[in-house]
Amino acid sequence: MTALGLSRIGHAFFGRIVLSGVSLAVRPGEVMALVGPSGCGKSTLVHIAAGLIEPREGRVTRDYRRHAMVFQEPRLLPWLTAEGNIAFALRLARWPRAGRDPRVAEAARLAELGPEDLAKFPVELSGGMRQRVAIARALAPAPDFLFFDEPFTALDVALKRRMQDLVIAAAAAARFAALFITHDLMEAARVAHRIAVLDSRGRGLAGLRDVPGVPGARSDREVFATVQDWLGRDPAFAHVHDVDERRRA
Amino acid sequence: MTDAAAPDRIRAETAAPPAAPVPKGARIGAGRGARLARKAGDRAGRLGRFVWSGWAGLAALALLAALWQAGHEAYGAFILPAPLDTLVAARGVLADADAWAVLGQTSWRAVAGFGLAAVAGTLAGIAAGYSPATLRLARPLLTVSLGVPPIAWIVLAMIWFGASDATVAATILIAATPVVFVGAAEGVATRDRGLDAMAEAFGAGPVRRFLAVASRQMASHLFPALALALGTSFKVAVMAELLANAGGIGGELARARALLDIALALAWVLLAVAALIVVEYGLIRPLRAEVERWREAAEPWGVKR
Known part of the structure; x- marks a missing residue:
């Protein structure tokens, strides 16, 4: 059973090959983390999976009702209040008008947004609050698949943890499947069921590993031990921390 | 893990489309009234500020009139009539x-x-x-x-x-x-x-x-x-x-x-x-x-x- 299937995906920008032969299958209800060094094409891959970019080769199969996405930046509409931004996703999903208000309230509750925050415009909110609104917007139309494109990279460590907990809780409650892009192995080891490592030059996968335990039930010690184990013994993770900002896309 | 989750997921899906129970609906109705009141208040506030900002405009026009008056006193009525005379002429025209x-x-x-x-x-x-x-x-x-x-x-x-x-x-x-x-x-x-x-x-x-x-x-x-x-x-x-x-x-x-x-x-x-x-x-x-x-x-x- 596959919610999202990528088979032999390849893509190039202006003749420069960024991805080739990447195959991946995300099961229903499963959070899969996708890691890889900077510039290896993670972001391009998730944009292809979400249908924002047409791949040059390969096939994407989607077996779910509806997807939503959380981007690296909040990408809120500045002319709508937080409430309006959350309702925007419902409008695009053609959610029945009468059911929108309770659904916005439910999504705001999941993202731990208070009623006083909902009336504010994005310019009046802090960076963390904006990303919360972006998460609430993604959860609002009750998607059964979510794309996360390095959603918490710009947040500080404490805020990042709270957001990860929020995603773990929401995934457990709403049972959505997700493809979670990150370059932070600790983050991947906290939120995901499985972790896929993209080859450092985008040539297929370097490895696919089960993360021991269940998201939300892992202690910090276990998470740390898992990451140390990957970095120390697993050749798939050898190049994850390589940095080449010139190739950054 | 995922297989065990599947039945729950299906149940969650079928429950997801909104079917608000009655007491919840009443509460939502009250919320809508409050929101309308808030919107009306917001609009009145903005209209008030818009009208109030007219004072700043009037002040600028009064400054312009003062400059104009100075020009009139320096060059005489034939070159530049006084602002008041112009206003009187404009009123005459509008009559x-x-x-x-x-x-x-x-x-x-x-x-x-x-x-x-x-x-x-x-x-x-x-x-x-x-x-x-x-x-x-x-x-x-x-x-x-x-x-x-x-x-x-x-x-x-x-x-x-x-x-x-x-x-x-x-x-x-x-x-x-x-x-x-x-x-x-x-x-x-x-x-x-x-x-x-x-x-x-x-x-x-x-x-x-x-x-x-x-x-x-x-x-x-x-x-x-x-x-x-x-x-x-x-x-x-x-x-x-x-x-x-x-x-x-x-x-x-x-x-x-x-x-x-x-x-x-x-x-x-x-x-x-x-x-x-x-x-x-x-x-x-x-x-x-x-x-x-x-x-x-x-x-x-x-x-x-």
Whole structure:
């Protein structure tokens, strides 16, 4: 059973090959983390999976009702209040008008947004609050698949943890499947069921590993031990921390 | 793990579409009333601030009148009549019913020409904004059309249409369209593509992406262009009337010049400016305030009021 299937995906920008032969299958209800060094094409891959970019080769199969996405930046509409931004996703999903208000309230509750925050415009909110609104917007139309494109990279460590907990809780409650892009192995080891490592030059996968335990039930010690184990013994993770900002896309 | 989760997931899906129980619905109704009240209060507050900001405008006009008075005292009544005398002359003009018809004629021509220019410029601008090749082709054409002085167009339009409404309207159309076009095209071309991608990821097609995302970003470029185009419309309307001898305020100005009646000429200028202010503050500003409400939230206190 596959919610999202990528088979032999390849893509190039202006003749420069960024991805080739990447195959991946995300099961229903499963959070899969996708890691890889900077510039290896993670972001391009998730944009292809979400249908924002047409791949040059390969096939994407989607077996779910509806997807939503959380981007690296909040990408809120500045002319709508937080409430309006959350309702925007419902409008695009053609959610029945009468059911929108309770659904916005439910999504705001999941993202731990208070009623006083909902009336504010994005310019009046802090960076963390904006990303919360972006998460609430993604959860609002009750998607059964979510794309996360390095959603918490710009947040500080404490805020990042709270957001990860929020995603773990929401995934457990709403049972959505997700493809979670990150370059932070600790983050991947906290939120995901499985972790896929993209080859450092985008040539297929370097490895696919089960993360021991269940998201939300892992202690910090276990998470740390898992990451140390990957970095120390697993050749798939050898190049994850390589940095080449010139190739950054 | 996932297989065990599957039945739950299906149950969650079927429960997900909204079927609000009755007591919850009542609470939502109350929430809606509160929100309406909040919206009404918000609107009254904004209207109050809009009217209150009139004091700042009056203060600026009073300063201008003071400068004018100083000029009058330095150069005498023949060169520059006193502001009060001009106001009295303007009141005298307005006492005549024909004067209202003249004002109405010029205003109608200016607003009609402006309307044509706004529609044509906005539509062409949107098309160009989405097509970079068109925009590249259009830029030199804009430079040419903006470089030709409106007077030249008036002469051409007089030859084509004679001394009529069409002459005035055509001249305004040519003079004001490029400004609106640039505003709309830049607004669309410089839109945040990230927001477009976001809307697409949430399932919006091209039309909805334009209506819900791009058009709102275009507005912030379009409204200043529209205000500029409206001012241009009134100026060009009066100029075209004067040169084409097509009546209206321009015609009255020509008459005042023939009679060497400076106070009367200034009175007509005053009335033309008043007509422009009425249209701009009665139409463009409220429309903009409505569309750009969120900007107010971003403004620091000193700018706000």
